[in-house]
Amino acid sequence: MAAALRGYVENANGRAFAGLARNLFGNVRLDFSTADEEKSRMVSAMLGACRLTRLEADRHVVFGEHVTAGPNDPDAIKLLVQTEGSALFAQGGLYAPVSQNALVIYDPRRPYMLTNSTPVRQLLLQLPRHALPHAAVERLKRPFITHAEHDGMCRILLSLMDSTMHEIDHLDEARRLSVGQTMIDLVRAMMGAGLPQARPVVNPLDLLLQRIKEFIDIHLARPDLSVATIARRMGCSVRYIYRAFEVEGLTPSDYIWDLRLQRAAAQLQDAGGYAGEISGIAFALGFSSSAHFSRAFRHRYGISPSQWRKARIFVGSVR
Known part of the structure; x- marks a missing residue:
């Protein structure tokens, strides 16, 4: 089924999944090997400065060697929440298992690999690089990983992302912008823990x-x-x-x-x-x-x- 545009929401099923992923996320390469690519589903929407995506797919590997290779590729920090299934995230010499309700924030400018060893359901949030403090972006030389079980802020963000996707067709532009800004604020709060706050807040x-x-x-x-x-x-x-x-x-x-x-x-x-x-x-x-x-x-x-x-x-x- 070909990718479709319904207002501000984009959808892709089956073999159109990989193409929409490259269009939205940059120069990523997906390898389904012997898995069933036809089981893939993706829904994605802009929330002001953010893009929120819900996807489900059979086991596959995502290679992000040159995500921002071209001038049209999105320059965004990514946040991945695993809602079902198991995966392994590798970047900067770190190999981190990603289980249900785990959250990973990473800089896709740095090469990475995400091995989804089982069928998965995931929520992916893209935030413009400028939305995070410089110190937080520098912190992403290695991925930032937390879990809803141990982090209350993570639980709040996961719940907001999930409920937003369920209500996405009923949100007008003003509400989408407001929700997107709230998500940015939550990520800034999560990543700002333990970072120096000497610099004044910049618009x-x-x-x-x-x-x-x-x-x-x-x-x-x-x-x-x-x-x-x-x-x-x-x-x-x-x-x-x-x-x-x-x-x-x-x-x-x-x-x-x-x-x-x-x-x-x-x-x-x-x-x-x-x-x-x-x-x-x-x-x-x-x-x-x-x-x-x-x-x-x-x-x-x-x-x-x-x-x-x-x-x-x-x-x-x-x-």
Whole structure:
């Protein structure tokens, strides 16, 4: 059965399971060997900055050697709760059995392997990296493991994740965002135990905006750079990207195009002025055509790119 999109909820059954897993979790490889892949089921939904997934599958192995290999792969910390079955999680020289109601928080940037030795049911929560304190992320050089039997905060989070999946079709956007933030707060509390609290609390949206701008700066030349692409890389919803830009007073798309025009204006100062070179600057900054570039440039600066170049306007006037 092919993966389906129902609003903000994604589903996959059978052989579509592995494909949706790669799409949502990054460059993971699943090996079912002789097990029955058709028994696989997955339901996944965005909760503001988080993604919550419930899955069940026959025994299989997950290889996460290069999870964030590409710019479109989600850069998120992962939290796994085993609700049924047994598994073995291996990362950073640590081999940890994962039994029922065990919780594992790990950094998928670091290679890992999850061996599900029996049929399993699992809940998986993805949190944007910026949502956790730096000290907590540094702590994930090795996985953070706890168990609901011994950790009250773990029991609360497990219960919230499970009940959310049962009610997911009945939650509006505001409630999904609120639940996602509550889950982030619970994870921060669990991981913050024993960590120094000297640093002031930083607004997660401020950190997210900083990381978005860094990502845009690196990938500005990509014609397909979009809000959806950025959201996937940041591991959060499109709506959350827009929320991060509210302090800027403009949309993410406006920011991208304005930055492209600023770069173009600066580069035109050193350009020879002939059409081919101006077109080269436009294409190198992600514009789809010379005409598109000229229209946008004239709208932004009031003159054409060639007139700007000839006037040799001092770059400091570019705001």
